[in-house]
Amino acid sequence: MKLTGAEIFIECLKREGVKTVFALPGGVVLKIFDTLHQQKDVEVILTRHEQGAGHMAEGYAKATGKAGVCLVTSGPGMTNVITALADAYMDSVPMVCFSGQVPTSLIGNDAFQEADNIGLSRPCTKYNFLVKDVNDLAATIKEAFYIATTGRPGPVLVDIPKDVSMAKAEFTYPNSVSIRGYNPTYEGNKWQIKQAAEAIMKAKKPILYVGGGVIFSSASQELLELAEMTQIPVDMTLMGLGAFPGEHPLSLGMLGMHGTYQANMAMHYSDLVIAIGARFDDRVTGKVSEFCPYAKVIHVDIDPTSIRKNINVDIPIVGDCKTVLREFNQILRATVNGEQKELRKPWWDQIQEWQQAHPLTYHQEKDGPIKPQQVVKRLYELTRDRDPIVSTDVGQHQMWAAQYFKLAKPNRWLTSGGLGTMGFGFPAAMGAQAAFRDRLVLCIAGDGSIQMNMQEMATAVVSKLPVKIIILNNGFHGMVRQWQDLFYEGRYASSDLGTTPDFVKLAEAYGAVGLRVKKVGDLDAVLKEAMATDKPVIVDVPTYPYENCYPMIPAGGCNHEMLLEDPPELKKKQAGAGKVTPEDKDTVLTA
C-alpha cells in the first residue's frame, strides 16, 4: 500500500521510538500536521516560537539520551530554529529537526516563505538532507537518526518540500544504514590504551578531566570505577556535571573560568591529565601556552578533530568513552594493588589544603539582601531527595548553579555550554518534563535570560509541563555587569535592565503560578510551596544586584591565577552605592 510523504514521516518516527515532537506549523508543513492530528502515537507539543521547539528537543535529548525531534516550517520557521541547531551542534546534542520547504518546482524562485534551509543550517548541523523524492524519504529519515545519535552526536536537519509530503510512495523502512564516508571509531587503539594505563599507574599527581562525552556514552559507572580504583580526583566541565557524583569525596567540582579553586589548582599542578570526552575549550584551558605546564596529557574522545585542536596531547585515543574506560579498568584491575590510597596521599593532602584554603564562599546576612548563591544552595538542599532535573540559562546564575547544585547522576543537567545561549533553560526544562512527566524539573534562570523565551510559558500551561522556574532577579545582565565592573571601570553599558516585568503577574497572566521571595527568611517556605504546586511556577527572587561570581579566571588568564573575591576598589565602590533591597525592588516592579 502506498503512503503519503506525511504518513511515511510518522511511520518513521514511530519506528525510531519517537513519542514527542516539538513543533510549530506553517503553510508547507500543513499536510504533515494534518496527518499528525489524526493519530495518537506521536504527541505534538505546540510551541510558541521555533527556537523554543529546538531547545525543547535538546532538553528532551539531554535528559533521555535519545534524539530529540522538532518540526518547523520553511523560511522564518527555519531561521528561528537555527539558534537551537547551533547550540546542539556545539554541545553534541542528538537531535533531528524537520523543516518544511516550498514545493520542489518553486525552490530557488524566491517563493513565499522560502529560505535556503540547507545552506542556512550547513555550518550548524552535523549533516543535512533535502528530500527531493518521496521514494527517498524513509531511507533519509533513517540515516538522519543514525547520524544524529552515533559517533559524536549532533543535530541533523531533514528538509521536506511540500510536494514530497503530499506525494505517495511504497513504505519500506531500512533495517540498517551504511554510509561509506561515515564510520565512527568506537574501539580505542589497544597499544595506546596500554600506554595510557601505564602512565596512569606511574603518575604521582594525576587528574581526571571529564566532559559531556562521558554522559552521552553512558560511561558514568565506568568512570566511577576507574576513579575509585585509582583514587584519582575528578574535575568536571560544565557539560560534564553529573557524569560523576558531585558529593563524592573524589569530586573536585567544576573546573574552568568559574570552577572551584581546588579543581583549577589540581589541574594546573598535575603531572597527568586524563581527559575523557572533553574538548579543552578555552573556558577550561585559560591561557593555552601556560595550561598544565607539568602534565602529560591523555585524551580520549570519539571525535578525532577534538584531539590536538587546542593543546598538544601525548597519548591520543580516538574511541567511545565507555569502551575505552572499560579497557582501562580491565588493565588497571590487574595492576592496582590496594595501596592506591596511600600512594595518592601526598597529592590528596595538597588538594585538601587547596580545598580548605579557598572553598566556595559567599556571605548571607540574616536580614540583608538575598544572595543568589543562597537561593541555589537552599534549592539544592530542599530538592535533592527528589533527584530533580535542572536546567539553566546562561550567565552568573548558570555558574552559581554549576557550583552549588551538586548532581548525583548524569542526564540531570541541562545547560548551554558551547554556544552560551540565553533563553535555553526554560524550553530545555520543558523538553525534559515532556519526557518525564512525573519528575521534578527545575529551571534556574536570570531575569535577563528568562525574557528571551518567556513566550513558552503558554506552551507549559497548555501542554501541562509543570516546570519550576527560579529567577535570580538582579535587574542586570549580571555576567556582563561583572565584566564591566572588573574590566570596564564599572560603566554599565546596556547591562542595567532598567525595569523588569513583574514576573509574578506575568506568570499569572499566562495561567501559571507566580511567587515572590521578599526576604531571605521566606526563601525555604516559598521554594517548598513552589515544589508542591502541580502547575508551572515562577519563583521570582530579587537578589543582591552587585554580587559577583568567584573564583574567576579572567579571559586569557592562567588557571592557577584566579580572582577569589571583589578587588578592593570594587568593594569600596559597592559599599558606597545604594544597595538595592528587595523592598526597593518591589516598588520598582509595581511602579
Next chain:
Amino acid sequence: MEHIISVTVENKFGVLSRVAGLFSGRGFNIESLSVAPTLDPSMSQMTIVTSGDERIIEQIVKQLNKLIDVIKVVDLNETEFVSRETAIIKVHTKDADRAEALRIVDIFRANVIDSTPSTYTIEVSGDPKKIEAIINLLQPLGIKDLVRTGRVAVAREPARPVAVQTKKVARD
C-alpha cells in the same frame, strides 16, 4: 608550508559547498581547488592546495575526514607525488610579435589552440613554476586573458623492483 590534499568525495550536489564552507568557517586557506568525477561516477576527486603549519594541516585533514560526504583524504606531502596545472593564455600579437610568441610557445612545449590576426590563444601544462615562467615571458607582448585550472596531483607508485612486488603478492 604548502600542502596538496587529495580528497575523494560523494558526487552529490552540495558537497563542494560543505568542503568550501569548512575552509571558510574555520579560517583555513584554499590556494586552489579542482574537482571532477572519478572513474566511478558516484565519486568525485578534489585536489586542494592549502597552506599552514603542521597543526593546521592536521586539523584540515581531520575536519575533512569528519565530513560525512568525504570518503578518503590523503595529504600528498606525506608521500611522493606528481602535480600539474594547465593555463590558457590569450596574448595580443602585433605582426612583429607573432614569431616571438611562437618561439616562447616552443620553448615551453606549449600549444597554440586558437589564433586570430591579432591574438594567439596558448595552452600550457606543467608545474606552477613553469606556468609562472611562461606568463612572465608573454607579459611584455600583452596578455589579454589568463585562466588557470589550479593544480591536480596524484601520488607516485613506489618504484620497487618487480621481484619484490611479486614476493609481496605471494605473502599476501
